[in-house]
Amino acid sequence: MKGENLAVTKLNDTLKNSIKSLGVEDVSGFEFEKPRNEGHGDRASSAAMKLAKTLRQKPSDIAKKISENLQSEYIDKIEIAGAGFVNVFLNKKFYADVIEDALKQGDSYGSVNIGNHKKVQVEFVSANPTGPLHIGHGRGAALGDSVARILKFTGWDVQREYYVNDSGLQIETLGRSTRARYFEILGRGEDAPFPDNGYKGDYLYDIAREIINLEGEKFLEMPEKESLEFFKKYAAEKIMGEIKDDLEKFRVSFDNFFPEGYLHENNLVYSAMEDLKARGYAYEQDGALWFKTEDTIGDDKDRVLIRANGVPTYFAADIAYHRNKFITRGFERVIDVWGADHHGYIARVKAAIKAMGKNPDDFDVLLIQLVNLIRDGVNVNMSTRAGEFITLSEVMDEAGIDATRFFLLMRKSDSKIDFDMDLAKKQGNENPVYYVQYAHARVCGLTREYEKNGAKLSSESIPEEIFNEREARELANMIAFFPDEIKAASAGLAPHVITAYAMSLAGAFHSFYNSGRIIDAPDAAGRVRLSQAAAGIVRKCLELVGVNAPERM
């Protein structure tokens, strides 16, 4: 199968065939695992214990039968141990074949087909255009972008979307905050007091000054009602432009920016509500329209969709938005990246998706926890509204884009991150991103050195003798498991699987490198090719998390 390692597949097939010969019909879940302990062989299977109940036989008997039927060119020795583990010791041909296949597949090694070209949308960042992106948005950006890359690599048809919240109260507040700064700069602050929940960041002074340069003082005499539209629109568009610039700098791209206003302008909120009513999920009471969350998800109370004053809630707009995703645009799967403070909202949106006749299981929400920025060992607290924050742009400038992305993807998304600025800036082995990149650059250096003398690598096969060395076997083992890591990362929507694997792979390579000579060894060609197989996968891992793989450092 595409992306899988041929040698690994062949080895697993011998296990499946052996189990099949015991009369088990579905053997798809049985594959060799990597045992933790070296004494337990190179691969192990716990199939005998799992089958004991259905086959009504003792695990040790089953293990014996499995081992007797294991026929493989790769197996040196089989042992039965513990409660019924089948432990397998592999020969050198296995490792040589693993590397040959990985090299042969090149850039598509690991590209296992999970998505089958199904349409999936990843919606992420979607920060309101009320201020610059900060490191928390950066985490959402890095996560969504990397998830999209991983899904694409594993056969999904991916669309990346940013939902622009361009209407509603927050934009209202933004407009009023901007207008207040405009008046303040022109010495008329008392005529336009700063709103209670206004945005206090300095960036609104800059925007107000721009407006003065462009439009002069004409808004001073205009009633708020008339001028506010201009301030809202100007500030939001300006900030949105800066957000886009930051995202581009952060190597994050979108296929579509979807404005909330589109839903209202096209009456999509109205039609979504009509549909809910028709399907019996919404009802009118006390002048408002309600969604039956109490019955559908056991909520404490039903939730309002359309207020008594006729204005739809955010929830109503969100239902219309997801209806547009699933029904109008036909996405078969939708993934949203949200801040963890919205977790209580997931059940409601899932209920709405069910109410529109779609399967809530096709909707995933990735929650991202806070990022604690640590500088000089102390926390830097942040708040957009209070205007106290370090922007994503500043972090990128200080720590570098590669380190920022890698650090934000080292942890699983729903756990907090302590982002240590001082560590991110270090250029040494304490810094994981350099450690991984260095493995790649080192192989590039080796290749340059090797080819300097006119040596060619192209099609020479890898001598099995290389794998007498433990370090070479372990490196090959890491390479053999790459497709499994990709599967785990894709199925779990978990880029941190990739960063963790990349660190282990880089470690295995550095150990191999330090265990002996490479380009002036007798079997140099094979050693360089093994190194290149490792470097190719390091490069792929870095690509999947959006980090550069430099050839020189």
Added chain:
RNA sequence: GCGCUUGUAGCUCAGUGGAUAGAGCGACGGCCUCCGGAGCCGUAGGUCAGGAGUUCGACUCUCCUUAAGCGCACCA
């Protein structure tokens, strides 16, 4: 009060029912006449928050207790 998430080495965290629980940082001790030392090797460090259950087997699943964070609007 109800709900969601999280408690794993000094610190930050991996570990989707398998054998003796791992990594990075920090600490300590080694390795450059040599392809890139931005590297390697080793040592110390654990009541997997606590308790009960499920089973051949539990860090992993269930329940209870406890601690922290968050959520429970006709806000977004």
